Amino acid sequence: MGTQKKQSLKAGRPPTAKKTTPNLSSKATQKTIVTFHNLSKALAKAQAENDQTTISAIETEFAKLGGLKAYQAASILGQSSTRGGDSSLQLLQWIPKDLPKMRMLEVGALSTANACSKSGLFDPIVRIDLHSQEPGILQQDFMERPLPRHEDEKFDIISLSLVLNFVPSATQRGDMLRRTTWFLRHHDPLGGHSALLFLVLPAPCVANSRYFNDERLTLIMASLGYVCLQRKQTSKLVYYLWRWRDEPVKGEGLGKVKVRDRGGMNNFCVVLEPET
Ligand SMILES: C[S@@+](CC[C@H](N)C(=O)[O-])C[C@H]1O[C@@H](n2cnc3c(N)ncnc32)[C@H](O)[C@@H]1O
Structure with a gap:
């Protein structure tokens, strides 16, 4: 019990048929994807708080990373058969x-x-x-x-x-x-x-x-x-x-609810606001 290794949001590709030892560039690819997601989340938070200083700092980090172009290049590599394939x-x-x-x-x-x-x-x-x-x-x-x-x-x-x-x-x-x-x-x-x-x-x-x-x-x-x-x-x-199959239920929303909590978990969530 509890011995299983925790999954993180870094995991993002299906396993290859043959297990391969990840090489440096596949690690670099994954790092780009994870950094991009983290920066996106931080930017959304700073924008919601209208925190201009943080927004500028994050935008600089995005530029250093290579922006959406670098993220997409990393994702395309992830789609190649040697990296887990096409979903x-x-x-x-x-x-x-x-x-x-x-x-x-x-x-x-x-x-x-x-x-x-x-x-x-x-x-x-x-x-x-x-x-x-x-x-x-x-x-x-x-x-x-x-x-x-x-x-x-x-x-x-x-x-x-x-x-x-x-x-x-x-x-x-x-x-x-x-x-x-x-x-x-x-x-x-x-x-x-x-x-x-x-x-x-x-x-x-x-x-x-x-x-x-x-x-x-x-x-x-x-x-x-x-x-x-x-x-x-x-x-x-x-x-x-x-x-x-059916029309969406009008006026129904589903908010943020804690469903479990253990060390090493992430905070991914989807919230459905009631349709206005
Ligand atoms: C990780 S890639 C996934 C690509 C591919 N579908 C796959 O399964 O490998 C995510 C892509 O979604 C695109 N994307 C994210 N939000 C989008 C939106 N609102 N409209 C169009 N494209 C979007 C991004 O630009 C990015 O190229």
Whole structure:
């Protein structure tokens, strides 16, 4: 009892098939990702407190690190097969191959050549990112993306892989999850449309947080109208496939609740504010 090594938020990639000794550059890659996340959290706090001195100091640190570009470069390295691979491979294992082609929105897209892009199961794939790395990726903040005017502009599936943990505050994470429902088509069993959300998080977000676990996530998702179809956890990542079935419950919020507390835990949290 209690002998298991605690997971930290540093863990962020699925294990490779063959265990390899981490080399210096994979450590450096992970350090960039962790530093970026820590700076983002500190910046959100300083901004909330309107602490200009701290904001300037953090911005200097971001610049020294190389900003979002350096973070994305580190994340792309993490997607390479030698570093743990492409999370969209898991989605392909869960999607039936005989469905009509699905309209996909990939939020936080780093490449146009991941497994989903090559599968032929999705058409079109609209890829967006805060900082586009390729012509096939639209530079756009999902939180600012114009809302669809017609059902035809909505999607059958949204991919949110390692994006929610990138969002600096708990309420913004809740807002992001709620926003996914505004972009999904209503499920039409006869027309074959499935409104799906593929969500990937670093495992410690649910497995080792004082304020978040699978139960809290399920409550939030249920309040938004989602049911869990699939879940898989590795030592580093947790993957989910959710079906959006019902309209979100109006006026319902889910705040910050301590679900457990042990030394070495993190404070990752998602808060769902009541929709106004
Ligand atoms: C760790 S990378 C994950 C990339 C890839 N989806 C994966 O699974 O490896 C997170 C990406 O999410 C993007 N991102 C974060 N918030 C976003 C937002 N609000 N809108 C669009 N992209 C966002 C970041 O710019 C970053 O490139």
